[in-house]
Amino acid sequence: MEWKPRGRVWPEIRGSEALGLPLPYRAAFLALRRNGLATLTRSGLEGDAPVPLWLADSVLRGVGQVMLQNSAWTGLLFLAGIAWNAPLIAAGVVVGTAASTFAVVALGAERRAVRDGLYGFNGALVAVALLVFLKPDVLTWGCVVFAAAASTVLMAALTQALKPWQVPALTAPFVLTALCFFLALARFGRLQPTGLLPSAGLPAEAVVEGVVTAATVGLGLLDGVAQVFFQGSAVTGAVFLLGLLVASKRVCAVALAGSAVGLLTAWGMGAAEEAIRSGAFGFNAVLTAVALGTVFLRMDALAWVYTLTATVVSTLLFATLSAALQPLGMPAMTAPFVLATWVFLLAVPLFPRLRWS
Amino acid sequence: MEWKPRGRVWPEIRGSEALGLPLPYRAAFLALRRNGLATLTRSGLEGDAPVPLWLADSVLRGVGQVMLQNSAWTGLLFLAGIAWNAPLIAAGVVVGTAASTFAVVALGAERRAVRDGLYGFNGALVAVALLVFLKPDVLTWGCVVFAAAASTVLMAALTQALKPWQVPALTAPFVLTALCFFLALARFGRLQPTGLLPSAGLPAEAVVEGVVTAATVGLGLLDGVAQVFFQGSAVTGAVFLLGLLVASKRVCAVALAGSAVGLLTAWGMGAAEEAIRSGAFGFNAVLTAVALGTVFLRMDALAWVYTLTATVVSTLLFATLSAALQPLGMPAMTAPFVLATWVFLLAVPLFPRLRWS
């Protein structure tokens, strides 16, 4: 409980700005702030800004936080990238992030965490997943609002549960909330799937399928980024990278490198070409690389090897978890990123050669 | 680790009676005391009562604690309700609760927790579940005694594991112990199922089945209460409500309202009429509503909305978990109540507008 991050002890923590936050948020917040475009906040939205503007800014940051960027501009570009491919889902992202954010404001959560979008990104992803995998009828939209709002309770619960280890909840609330609704399809006749969920079956030994070409690699790299929001479009992936570029050149490069690591790992292990091309093995690698390589660790040669290992592990875990969920016909979503990042963050205090960012 | 419940800091904690208890029990105990009929204890059973009477009282309270009531009278009425429907199982409940209670006395656990039935209710439920789903031969009765006794170790382990979050173990030890035995059916030829376990299969999309009528609603409401002890009988449900009424009018009303919320949620989502009528979607909602609405939270408008949300979530989780367990042919039992209550309790400290009871 009493472990302190070795190395720098977050000098900024002495500043007044982070003092109100629970400890895990404080770390995430300070780390994220360095990467995000915080100018919008700085210019006067704090305190005296009109409430709608304040909330709109929080919602956009919530969208940006899906890739751990505390930046409204990044969020806006993510929305643009989604809208290019699926305007309805972009609308859903706004609705879901807003429902999360409003729910948590009503419950009186710490203002700063709300402000930085930390209660928004799970709602954003819940909305995307429900609208991708369920038919967009009235009941589904109702579920989007309810699930996004309720996912913030899970976010708070996991944040509290993880407090002893100072590890953030990441997108675990989204994954669990979405799985809850998809599994309920087997009991609730009025919920209608779109047919995109994997079909339930017993896992069987894979064989190498298809031939990896330059197109596989090119599309896989960009789609790996796009799949963070479950979008299968290279253009969307490119716009997402632009959104990251606005936040930081380094984050953009690390995200692309993460996608490449995922792709190469899957290729080397003999995954199906179609899955590689679709970016299925990329998005968890993107998130893991961004989290460890730009947010949490202070980078040196050893930290890069550690981040690379975590990124490879997140790719293996995608295979593992998607196979483990096959009897239920459920998708692994970002669970591999969450588990890999948790494990590699938890271990840091026992390895003194690694330092916190 | 160091979080304190905001709002009232349990003034009673200064009284001598709760001082010996580990922290999570202290909270549960004090909250429960307010709801339970504690007169039997007060009249002289403390300390100087003869041991058999002392133990009998603990066993009855253990039965009452299945619905979080620290009251021997409530426990007695629960037993009566079960006996009306299934006398053998009522006998099993006494055996299971006694096995749990005796095991924990032998291991030297905190007297007060034993006294309040906190080590009994999981044994009660283990006995019910084993006798409902396994053929009641000699081996099964042996398993009932062993499982009920061993479940107290799991109760102690979970209580200890959950200590950092001051969240009680609820009926998790029961669910895990029962699942352990039911899954073992696939390996141990001498264990014999009754045929009431769900059949193993891959989950498939549900369609709306049957028409909900007034009979569905009436039976579903009462059976939702009866199913807390896996009894499918409206009379049993009514006797259980009487048992709650003896403890507190409010608990009785909240339990019935919880059953109604479960029923309406399942109906709205298109669950099968047969399942609704059987109370399958009610019992987790009953328990969640009672736990949050009468034991843990100080109720105001926001707390009622929060409790309502948790109750709806527990109903969704019943669908989720029963589908998730379908490939194994296992029942979800009270796991949805446990998970929903844990999540909604864990989140409370981050939402300052909610207060502890």
Added chain:
Amino acid sequence: MEWKPRGRVWPEIRGSEALGLPLPYRAAFLALRRNGLATLTRSGLEGDAPVPLWLADSVLRGVGQVMLQNSAWTGLLFLAGIAWNAPLIAAGVVVGTAASTFAVVALGAERRAVRDGLYGFNGALVAVALLVFLKPDVLTWGCVVFAAAASTVLMAALTQALKPWQVPALTAPFVLTALCFFLALARFGRLQPTGLLPSAGLPAEAVVEGVVTAATVGLGLLDGVAQVFFQGSAVTGAVFLLGLLVASKRVCAVALAGSAVGLLTAWGMGAAEEAIRSGAFGFNAVLTAVALGTVFLRMDALAWVYTLTATVVSTLLFATLSAALQPLGMPAMTAPFVLATWVFLLAVPLFPRLRWS
């Protein structure tokens, strides 16, 4: 968080030797030291020994720690037992333990824990499992090295995660790492299984199969010990017992008794004769009996009953978990030992009649 083991407060802890260790290791270390042949260390390997000798000693202790023995001689005899049955796997054990140990040295982990083989035993088991269940081609050997090295990160993460409860990670990192690779078989075409993994299927009610004879009992007892390293050979089991005898007569006797408890439990519950004979129901019982009966608890009559209960529970859990993993076609490995031991260790502080070793 603040619970202290009641009873003796580890007087040795005041000695300088354990001061550098994190708390859970300190306990394990001190308990293990009493059982292990520590002479090799004492004779001059500390500090001034040449590095290769130092590392070789750590690797051998890592192999010994698979059965919780901090003894290079025990590790050497375990290797001999494996080599008698499967030389390639013995080589793999050396490679896997070395990969784990080197990885953790590179990451700068606490020297003492490395020295005692506490970062080695999971790598040893990862290597065995991967070489038993995957075809030993170049990719598999690459996976052995990568998985053994990465499993130390999981070991550190779990050690850190379990810190609040002062419970050791045991072989959980091995089980999770191995499952990760076996499940990935369903997605990665270049990974090739040997055909020894259980076939995926829905669990069905077992019937009593075969007749238990004296041969079943004799082979089952020894194979139960051998299966700790997934070896199906009575000679290997006998050599393992010799390895334990070198460490301590008591440990050897407890291990054999654990195997007997597992065998008798499985027989009594009606497990298939073939499974009993193969030692499948023995190895988790062996490990649980050794852990509770010789390492963690101070033994008296009650502690023996408690250990016996835990050993029976670990045998039941083998049936439970192997059935639970059947839809995925996965083996339970040592997960039953890990779960049973965690539960029975976690509960100890609430039962004051039990004391730590």
